[in-house]
Amino acid sequence: MISLNYIVDIHCHIDQYGGKEIKGILDKKNYIIMGAAINYKSSKKLLELKKIYPELKVALGIHPEYPENFSDYEAVEKLIRDNHSKISAIGEIGLPYFSMQNIPELEKDILITKANCLLEKFIALGKRYNLPLILHAVFDAAPIALDLLEKHGIRKALFHWFEGDNKTLQRILENGYLISVSPDVMYNQKYSEFVDSIPMECICLESDGPWEYGGRKGMPEMVEEVAEYLGSRRGVSKDKIYEISYENFKTLTIF
Numbered sequence: 001m002i003s004l005n006y007i008v009d010i011h012c013h014i015d016q017y018g019g020k021e022i023k024g025i026l027d028k029k030n031y032i033i034m035g036a037a038i039n040y041k042s043s044k045k046l047l048e049l050k051k052i053y054p055e056l057k058v059a060l061g062i063h064p065e066y067p068e069n070f071s072d073y074e075a076v077e078k079l080i081r082d083n084h085s086k087i088s089a090i091g092e093i094g095l096p097y098f099s100m101q102n103i104p105e106l107e108k109d110i111l112i113t114k115a116n117c118l119l120e121k122f123i124a125l126g127k128r129y130n131l132p133l134i135l136h137a138v139f140d141a142a143p144i145a146l147d148l149l150e151k152h153g154i155r156k157a158l159f160h161w162f163e164g165d166n167k168t169l170q171r172i173l174e175n176g177y178l179i180s181v182s183p184d185v186m187y188n189q190k191y192s193e194f195v196d197s198i199p200m201e202c203i204c205l206e207s208d209g210p211w212e213y214g215g216r217k218g219m220p221e222m223v224e225e226v227a228e229y230l231g232s233r234r235g236v237s238k239d240k241i242y243e244i245s246y247e248n249f250k251t252l253t254i255f
Helices: 019-026 040-052 067-083 105-128 141-151 166-174 189-195 222-234 238-252
Strands: 007-012 031-036 057-060 089-094 133-136 157-160 178-181 203-205
Touching (some): 007 203, 007 222, 007 238, 019 031, 089 157, 178 238, 203 238
Parallel strands (some): 057 089
């Protein structure tokens, strides 16, 4: 039986750590880790890790900020089809934003067309197997992603490390989707102020490790610091944040 105080890191690139780090992370008995893929290679490694650590939750997909991996789709789709009963979500998927900032307009148009097509394929796959979606869709990319989610009637989705305008935030909330908060909330004042506007009832915790924060390597245990930080800003205990995060995790996935 999992305690209500179980600590959930709902978005972590666990496959990118070294072997000893992975063992140390996954040997912790009071954690739930959701490993998110970025391409075919990491999707395959996550499935291999799940054989060793059955409690590991895995999401298979292609990260939208790395268009060189878009050609992995057919291989990743096959992994999802062959293992849909073993995985907890489809992710990390979404639309590019950061990778589009310094490229010519024509290249942007080509990239967004390819990315939209890829995302729609993954959305349809998630709907087919009743799997929730873990999304990378921030700022101007988020409304486009929402259009596609609404078009396909998707009910379960998590916007990881979401930043954007209040109108898009409200749209996410109206659809009943979740938002995970990264350790950047402790380092980025603008992000921290945005997170203040997210209702506590839809918040999850994530490390997005091994992404670095303030020169620190992102690790799952950093979600404990995030919980304490959020609790201090909202006048509740970190245990209450753990509880909310875990309850939201349960609504997102049954695995």
